[in-house]
Amino acid sequence: MFDSSQFIGLQPMTLNLIWTSTGIPRSSKLLKPLKFPFLRLLKWDKPLHLIGRCHVKEVNHVRNLEMTEHWNQTALLVIDIQKDFIDDESPIRLKGGKDIVPNVIKAVEVARQRGILIVWVVREHDSLGRDVELFRRHLYTSGNVGPATKGNEGAELVDGLVIKEGDYKLVKTRFSAFFFTHLHSILQGAGINSLVVTGVQTPNCIRQTVFDAVALDYQHVTVLVDATAAATPDIHLANVFDMKNIGVATPTLQEWSESKA
Numbered sequence: 001m002f003d004s005s006q007f008i009g010l011q012p013m014t015l016n017l018i019w020t021s022t023g024i025p026r027s028s029k030l031l032k033p034l035k036f037p038f039l040r041l042l043k044w045d046k047p048l049h050l051i052g053r054c055h056v057k058e059v060n061h062v063r064n065l066e067m068t069e070h071w072n073q074t075a076l077l078v079i080d081i082q083k084d085f086i087d088d089e090s091p092i093r094l095k096g097g098k099d100i101v102p103n104v105i106k107a108v109e110v111a112r113q114r115g116i117l118i119v120w121v122v123r124e125h126d127s128l129g130r131d132v133e134l135f136r137r138h139l140y141t142s143g144n145v146g147p148a149t150k151g152n153e154g155a156e157l158v159d160g161l162v163i164k165e166g167d168y169k170l171v172k173t174r175f176s177a178f179f180f181t182h183l184h185s186i187l188q189g190a191g192i193n194s195l196v197v198t199g200v201q202t203p204n205c206i207r208q209t210v211f212d213a214v215a216l217d218y219q220h221v222t223v224l225v226d227a228t229a230a231a232t233p234d235i236h237l238a239n240v241f242d243m244k245n246i247g248v249a250t251p252t253l254q255e256w257s258e259s260k261a
Helices: 012-020 056-071 097-114 134-140 183-188 202-215 233-244 253-258
Strands: 029-035 050-051 074-079 117-123 168-172 194-200 221-227
Touching: 012 194, 056 074, 074 097, 074 183, 074 202, 074 253, 097 117, 117 183, 168 183, 194 202, 202 221, 202 233, 221 233, 221 253
Parallel strands: 074 117, 074 194, 117 168, 194 221
Antiparallel strands: 029 050
16 A cells, blocks of 8 residues: 655655656556645745655665755864863863864764765964953963964864864854955855854853854754853853754754764
8 A cells, every 4th residue: 555654855856856767657547646745835836746665765765865955055163172272282272172172073074974065163373462362362471372373283183083084174263254354255156055163262262253153044054052152151151042042953972973963
């Protein structure tokens, strides 16, 4: 018996693909007209013939195509996972930042498997601090190497993270990855409408990037709660709460890794 419930939720183009992928002629006795009320909601105004005997694997294959299309429209932002902000030896390291590095590495691996665009968002500052926020400029006094100074080891990504061909590196000088950068145009050019955010730190660069993404109408904005960090767990959770209240998804790395979309 044909089970039409397998097709609930599929897009019209996908339903047509299921039929055309079989190569069975329209005149075949294996085809029978079926009426699906839900197709009217999808504005499907043409007669639809679906195969009476449809293998589940064929449906799953088409669902996988839809899933691939979704991931192709998604970008993973890895924000400020640099030695000056993470390593124990750094005087300005973020407490708790090192704990999330394994999860950030795993998130990058999952993104690569799914074909998701990876955007490495980093700070690279002028050696004299002329492009940093006013409250940080005292760190770039004569004779001192300020945080994330361009060309300095502290501006490098932490061990275990490597920029590969096809990734994109974006340099920012303020909290938001969108502020006075070309990130939005890069994402638009790549057909990206969904963002997944990892990195440090939650109340500053993560939060402001996320709020800007929401303001720019990205369809789906996700923050991986255990691949982001703040100075304390309380600060982290308070900011996650605020972001969740504006429609941002806040799954764990495992939940996101196991999700289908």
